[in-house]
Amino acid sequence: MSNDMPDDNNHKDNRLDLEIESSSADNVDKHLQSLENSGRVAQQRQLSPEEQLFTEEELARLVNPDKLKALMNNGDDFLGYLTGEIDKFED
Secondary structure, three states, X not given: OOOHHHHHHHHHHHHHHHXXXXXXXXXXXXXXXXXXXXXXXXXXXXXXXXXXXXXXXXXXXXXXXXXXXXXXXXXXXXXXXXXXXXXXXXX
């Protein structure tokens, strides 16, 4: 009878390990499902041009054209530099 006890305990431990693995897999699955659902919600929240929060006049008043132009030039300069570096790397 004393020999049966350790086997019973091992069987219980193995069953507990399987339950823990299952619950971990379930938790991962639930988390992935929630991420997928939140991605769908975010896509639905994107506004169409008709639903934009600012009119063209309001945007013109809010945006500093000089700063915007400088930012765009910086972006162009960076992309030009990056393209050159990629070309060098490929050679």
